[in-house]
Amino acid sequence: MKAIRQRAAGEPLEWADAPDPVAGHGEVVIDVVATAVNRADVMQAAGKYPPPPGASEILGLECSGTITALGEGVERFTLGEPVCALLAGGGYAERVAVPATQVLPVPAAIALDEAAALPEAVLTVWTAIRDVPPPSPDGLALVHGGSGGIGTMAILLLRALGWRVATTASARHHDLVRSLGAELAIDYRSxxxxxxxxxxxxxxxxxxxxxxxxxxxxDRNIDALALDGALTVIAVQGGSKAEVDLRRLMQRRVTLRAMTLRARPIEGRGSKADAVAEVREHVWPLFSTGEIRPVIGATMPLAKAGRAHELMGSADAPGGKILLVR
Structure with a gap:
């Protein structure tokens, strides 16, 4: 098969030959129709975010396509079924093997290629907000980076769950975030x-x-929180080390959480399997009815993944997800 490969971290991305995946026990092989660019892909390509032990070195944390092989023990899915999947790697390829517990059916109201934009963003947002108490009658959630793939999905899901939403975004994306339901768009530059x-x-x-x-x-996030508020850190684009006065957290009764998705175990407590099952039950109906759908900012050929990475890191980066299609 063909896949996006690198000779070394930081080198150009190339569309080259790669070994065909084989479905192991509990796995399926998906013939990839589309994948999506995530910031983690860009960081991995630059040598700053290596894949977890045992994961594919091929980029790509999500995909959509059809099932072409079933491993031993897989009963829930069938050959030819349209699906999307959360991956630890391997999505920038013609085919990928993935545990069946990380696979989801394509929602009825979502096109097959469009579904590639769902798994990473939906699961990231869901695991960040699932334990948060329901909003008060006038409760406000603040989403940073509201125009990105995670941010747009966060706005949509929070609004669907009854939250008022404020978000930080560049001024050129304010119309977009407002169209998704954010009542307050804040220019983080000014x-x-x-x-x-x-x-x-x-x-x-x-x-x-x-x-x-x-x-x-x-510090400013703590200042912006209400009493008994919850701060969840899901990325560290502005640095990973900071000092905080614990007395401030105690006085404001702040819940401070941090989470990541890629390094979660496949099975067991806190696993990807559990998160996927929860999303299928609690969130997937919103997509199946068309109540919400992912924001696609650009669509490019998979073989041009390098150009997509450049676009994501540029001043012209679109709002929402960048899809890579075969």
């Missing part, structure tokens, strides 16, 4: 998000903050 959030909540603050920045925003 506006103080703490001031904006406190103004929108009569000084109470946000009950939930989903953060992709990390260290650079930690």
């Amino acid at each position: 506006e103080d998000f703490v001031e904006a959030v406190l103004g929108a909540t009569e000084g109470r603050g946000a009950e939930v903050v989903l953060d992709v920045i990390g260290a650079d925003y930690l």
Whole structure:
């Protein structure tokens, strides 16, 4: 088969030959129709985010396509079934093997290629918010990076769950985030998000903050939180090390959480299998009815993945996901 390969980290991405995957016990092989670009892919290509032990070195954390092989013990899926899947790697290829517990049916209202934009973003957001108490009658959630693949999905899911949403985004993406349901769009370059959030909540603050920045925003995120608020860090684009006065957390009764998806175990407590099962039960119906759908900012050929990575890191990066299609 063909796949996107690198001679070494930081080298150009190439469309080259790769070994065909084989379905092991409990696995399926998917003939890939589309995958999507995630920031983790860009970091891995630059040598800054190696795959977990045992994972494919081929980029790609999600895909959609049809099942072409069933491993021993797989009963839930059938040959030829259209699916999408969460991957630890391997999506930038013509075929990929994946545990069946990480595979989801394509929702009825979503096109097969479009479904490639769902697994990583939906599961990341779901695992970040599933344990958060329901919003108060006027509860506000603050989403940082609202125009990205994770941010757009967070806005959609939070709105579907009854939250008011504020988000930080560049000014050129404010129309987009408002169209998704964000009532407050904050230009992170020129506006103080703490001031904006406190103004929108009569000084109470946000009950939930989903953060992709990390260290650079930690103090201000705490300032923006309401009493008993929850801060969940899901990426560290602005650094991974910061100091915090624990007395501030105690006084404001802050819940501080951090999570990652790729390194979760396949099975067992806190596993990808459990998260996928929860998403199928609690979130997938929203996509099946067409109530929400992923935001696709650009679609490019899989063989041009290098150009897609450049686009994602540029000032012209589109809002939503960048799809790579065969």
